[in-house]
Amino acid sequence: MNKSIPIFITLFAILSGIAWIDFSNTPHPVSFKVPKGWPAPVYDFKSNPLTKEGIALGKELFYDGQLSKDGKFSCGSCHQQFGAFATYDHALSHGYNNQQTTRNAPALQNLAWQKTFMADGGINHLDLQPLAPITASNEMAETIENVIRKLKADAHYASLFKAAFGDPLINTQRLGKALSQFMLTLVSANSKYDQVMRGEANFILPEQLGYDIFQKKCVSCHPPPFFTDFNFRNTGLTIDDVLNDFGRMSITNNPKDSLLFKVPSLRNIAITAPYGHDGRFNSLLNVLEHYRKNMVLGPTTDSLIKNRLPLSNFEIGQIRAFLNTLTDSSFLKEPNFAAPGMENTRKAPIHEH
């Protein structure tokens, strides 16, 4: 019996040593919190489990200009936190060499629930999404090969990749997974609307009236909790003769999909102007005016609005009051989403639209 005591002590020392080594080298798991009442996420977290280090690496990459050809365009330069990760006050965004994008940058929020990406749904996985803007000649204009080469040459990424994935290997898959980890954390679920639904706040009268009108006239295509059904619909927008963007049809080759675009989420809508897939509407008033008067009806116009959307001036006013309750200022100011070093400078812009 006397002999067994030192053995136990030694064993304990070895085991705790192993535990310590393991602990320091393994990324720390982060659980993804699904807001109460929301459906299960679409994203396969098993293939890319969230970790503290993975999210940190993703954020570093998201705000790193090295992902673009001239170093000037990070993901975050067009997806600005104070604009709900859309480009604030821009119809189209700026890209490499004084060029413009061809579509309005969408807000990045609640991406874990999205099956397809882009206004035409051409991209089928969140991990793949960043490769499109990185390689587009009018956006970040870089090759994947060069991005990987630059990251490998940058010593601080070796330790960040090692912390996130266990070894310092840098490849396209890990780039995509890390960016996804950060983007998946961009959950907006704390607007006044959410607080009212949770019983923590009350609508004022115009908001309540607007909510009731919304339930009758808007909710079929913009259902909560995402305020989009993620479908593709033609809302009577005429073709822009420069962009020649036929939307979903360019992906499916199906004429029935001509001029169909993904229904955008209305969360944080008050600060994501301009609106429309090409940002042609300056304000919510323009959008609502379009629905009641200016829609151009065609063979692929969505059946739910084939007679346009009758709205009185009164209704438009109340709907706008309701839509303002979808602004989530905690999302816009969340320090964890801010560029490294900018965590305490977040200010939500004033509602103007």
Next chain:
Amino acid sequence: MKIVPYFKQIIGLFIVAVLFGSFRTDNKNLTIKFHHVLGSQLLILNDSLTNTFNEKIVVTKFKYYISNMVLINEKKESMAISNSYFLIDAFDSASKNITIPFNFKKITGIEFLLGVDSIKNCSGIQTGVLDPMLGMFWTWNSGYIFAKLEGTSTASRVAGHYFTYHIGGYKTGENAARKIKLSVISNSEKNILDIQVDLNKWFASSNDIRISQTPICHSPGVLAIQFADNYANLFSIQQ
């Protein structure tokens, strides 16, 4: 003295090791060599060649994915080679010889997919030869380019007289992956398979596709399907 009680275990381990070793001797490596031609002409980078429609062509790029390989033996047993993805580049000799382990005495047939199965098209970013970095992936309309043929031809009526064919598509109705089934007639138990790839079939087999009329294909759809039906006929075994 304590060694003695372990003697049996050691002998047991030794027997197991010998058994495993004897199994392993059955495992061989099959080398598949791809030989690229255009009719009777060898496919050589930047060489001036003539296709079956008498169109003068210079090929600058020819790459394609081979996947989901299955070997068949004389008893009609099949052996799927798991996770087998290869990117063959006609102008990179290292990529043209692929080696796969097998334990059949004799191979009587081989099956593979020209293309990449839909699962790999839908599950995010892959690594190795499937890394999107290699340029065989559409980033704006997710999916692999299964085969890429590029070059110039005096017959082409687009700027620079280029022809560029990027063929792919995994969705229902647009699936451009083609299953290739080849029989090996030879009686010998050889470990090398020579496969001839005749680019004339790319232009003329199931469909006639002239560079003069169709110099470009860059997306999944009807035209890509026509090319796919043609490239299904590219391969034959040199018996």
